[in-house]
Amino acid sequence: MIPRIYIPGDSGALALGAEKVAKAIASELAERGIEAKIVRNGSRGAYFLEPMVEVATANGRVAYGPVKTSDVKSLFDSGFLTGGHHKRWLGAPDKIPFLAKQTRLTFARCGVTDPLSLESYKKHGGLNGLTNALGLTPAAIVAQVTESGLRGRGGAGFPTGIKWKTVLDTVGDRKYIVCNADEGDSGTFADRMIMEGDPFVLIEGMTIAGIATGATKGFVYIRSEYPHAVAVMNKAVEIARKAGVLGASVLGSPNAFDMEIRVGAGAYVCGEETALLDSLEGKRGMVRAKPPLPAHKGLFGKPTVINNVISLASVPVIMDKGAAFYKDFGMGRSRGTIPIQIAGNVKYAGLFEAAFGMTLGEIVDEIGGGTATGRPVKAVQVGGPLGAYFPRALFDTPFDYEAFAAKDGLIGHAGIVVFDDTADMLKQARFAMEFCAIESCGKCTPCRIGSTRGVETIDRIAAGIEPEKNLALVTDLCNTMKFGSLCALGGFTPYPVMSSITHFPDDFKPAPVRVAAE
Ligand SMILES: Cc1cc2nc3c(=O)[nH]c(=O)nc-3n(C[C@H](O)[C@H](O)[C@H](O)COP(=O)(O)O)c2cc1C
Numbered sequence: 376m377i378p379r380i381y382i383p384g385d386s387g388a389l390a391l392g393a394e395k396v397a398k399a400i401a402s403e404l405a406e407r408g409i410e411a412k413i414v415r416n417g418s419r420g421a422y423f424l425e426p427m428v429e430v431a432t433a434n435g436r437v438a439y440g441p442v443k444t445s446d447v448k449s450l451f452d453s454g455f456l457t458g459g460h461h462k463r464w465l466g467a468p469d470k471i472p473f474l475a476k477q478t479r480l481t482f483a484r485c486g487v488t489d490p491l492s493l494e495s496y497k498k499h500g501g502l503n504g505l506t507n508a509l510g511l512t513p514a515a516i517v518a519q520v521t522e523s524g525l526r527g528r529g530g531a532g533f534p535t536g537i538k539w540k541t542v543l544d545t546v547g548d549r550k551y552i553v554c555n556a557d558e559g560d561s562g563t564f565a566d567r568m569i570m571e572g573d574p575f576v577l578i579e580g581m582t583i584a585g586i587a588t589g590a591t592k593g594f595v596y597i598r599s600e601y602p603h604a605v606a607v608m609n610k611a612v613e614i615a616r617k618a619g620v621l622g623a624s625v626l627g628s629p630n631a632f633d634m635e636i637r638v639g640a641g642a643y644v645c646g647e648e649t650a651l652l653d654s655l656e657g658k659r660g661m662v663r664a665k666p667p668l669p670a671h672k673g674l675f676g677k678p679t680v681i682n683n684v685i686s687l688a689s690v691p692v693i694m695d696k697g698a699a700f701y702k703d704f705g706m707g708r709s710r711g712t713i714p715i716q717i718a719g720n721v722k723y724a725g726l727f728e729a730a731f732g733m734t735l736g737e738i739v740d741e742i743g744g745g746t747a748t749g750r751p752v753k754a755v756q757v758g759g760p761l762g763a764y765f766p767r768a769l770f771d772t773p774f775d776y777e778a779f780a781a782k783d784g785l786i787g788h789a790g791i792v793v794f795d796d797t798a799d800m801l802k803q804a805r806f807a808m809e810f811c812a813i814e815s816c817g818k819c820t821p822c823r824i825g826s827t828r829g830v831e832t833i834d835r836i837a838a839g840i841e842p843e844k845n846l847a848l849v850t851d852l853c854n855t856m857k858f859g860s861l862c863a864l865g866g867f868t869p870y871p872v873m874s875s876i877t878h879f880p881d882d883f884k885p886a887p888v889r890v891a892a893e
């Protein structure tokens with residue numbers, strides 16, 4: 376049998392040198408006259424081990440990583456094509472602790488299969504969910520998704536089944552499924568990873584959504600900073616269309632569903648669902664007032680399901696294994712699994728899919744291994760740039776929508792960014808206000824003007840000018856933004872600002888030097 380070598384084509388792995396490693400392995404194969412098949416798989420998400428090269432041996436796959444081009448010759452000399460020992464040897468990939476501790480439902484195939492092989496997708500359970508869905512009525516599919524407890528993974532955690540039911544129950548001559556792949560949150564990469572590593576799962580999820588709600592057309596809105604994901608998704612859609620997964624007769628059924636990939640406009644606010652719809656329609660991305668809900672009047676005024684990539688990519692496993700199977704994972708009202716993206720100053724950065732319920736401390740200290748610098752963890756921002764900063768004192772908070780909300784935080788898209796004790800939380804609070812000022816769509820005053828005033832006021836605190844009065848002013852401003860903004864950009868910026876002030880008050884005390892300078 377020809378040896379198979381897996382080298383990730385995922386852009387995270389490419390950023391760490393996977394392309395150079397692939398070229399070095401190909402030329403070494405040629406030089407040694409060895410015939411082998413190189414598969415460009417997705418990443419398994421253990422980025423601290425990328426580029427992670429795997430070989431298929433008689434005893435299963437064996438991983439090596441992080442591989443550098445300078446390792447390639449010695450890998451061949453060590454007999455890595457048959458799993459030989461080498462300093463980069465990691466053993467069976469699914470036994471690597473970071474991967475072995477995970478519950479991979481949505482990401483089950485990511486890093487395992489060839490992303491653009493529909494055969495490989497089917498061999499690993501792909502299309503089972505869609506096949507099952509085709510045997511059900513739309514209402515029965517919606518009932519399964521509702522019963523599974525799946526909530527939107529884009530940020531707000533809204534129950535997916537309820538959203539789908541609204542679209543199913545709304546009359547329209549045309550309905551749409553829109554996939555939100557704008558993924559603008561700091562430290563997040565789950566959407567990108569799945570689009571590059573297992574694109575068919577998203578296509579399958581969107582097709583199921585179409586059949587469930589009566590929509591015949593889908594759009595994936597992918598941020599412009601993701602050219603690799605755009606390329607993979609375009610190819611996958613073409614393959615799916617040729618194979619009859621998409622088109623006038625989905626898998627030979629009377630149902631029609633097709634889709635297109637669109638590149639985003641490059642603004643954070645275009646991830647907000649209504650601004651995204653404006654952008655998709657070719658306009659400047661401005662937030663729309665609700666009602667009407669997109670489910671009633673969405674893209675081009677038609678009933679529209681708008682869901683995050685991970686929400687949609689989690690549907691196939693639900694339709695394959697059943698709502699009860701999925702619902703069995705998790706805690707409270709947070710059911711199933713969530714791909715936690717561990718980033719920032721952390722030793723083991725990567726994607727960790729787990730059932731809801733792990734504590735923040737377990738995620739940061741045990742899975743993430745603490746900081747990369749080796750210094751104490753000072754703060755963890757959970758949920759992107761609009762998420763709160765949690766101190767170590769809140770590390771017992773379980774990863775659950777309600778538990779985070781109870782502590783004035785949010786899970787958002789499940790990105791966590793770790794900071795060590797050198798972080799200046801006043802600067803982080805200022806950054807949150809500045810980010811809001813830069814990214815504001817400008818529609819409402821508390822966000823457009825408030826964020827700029829927020830930056831100025833925090834600067835005055837930093838300069839030691841009437842710190843107590845200015846702190847009270849920032850708090851007041853945050854309340855105005857929280858309750859007076861039209862969308863969560865202005866409405867949630869107070870979370871990082873107020874959590875910094877509440878949990879790290881020392882960073883807001885005037886430094887003697889600053890006072891002296893006044
Ligand atoms: C400023 C802003 C940016 C957002 N960015 C994203 C994003 O990049 N991706 C995403 O899925 N949702 C984003 N959202 C949330 C969406 O508005 C919406 O809730 C989501 O797409 C719904 O899908 P879900 O129910 O599957 O989560 C953003 C919201 C706001 C207010």
Ligand code: SF4
Nearest residue numbers: 816818819822862865
């Ligand atoms: S809160 Fe900000 S981003 Fe949202 S609608 Fe208002 S101005 Fe636009």
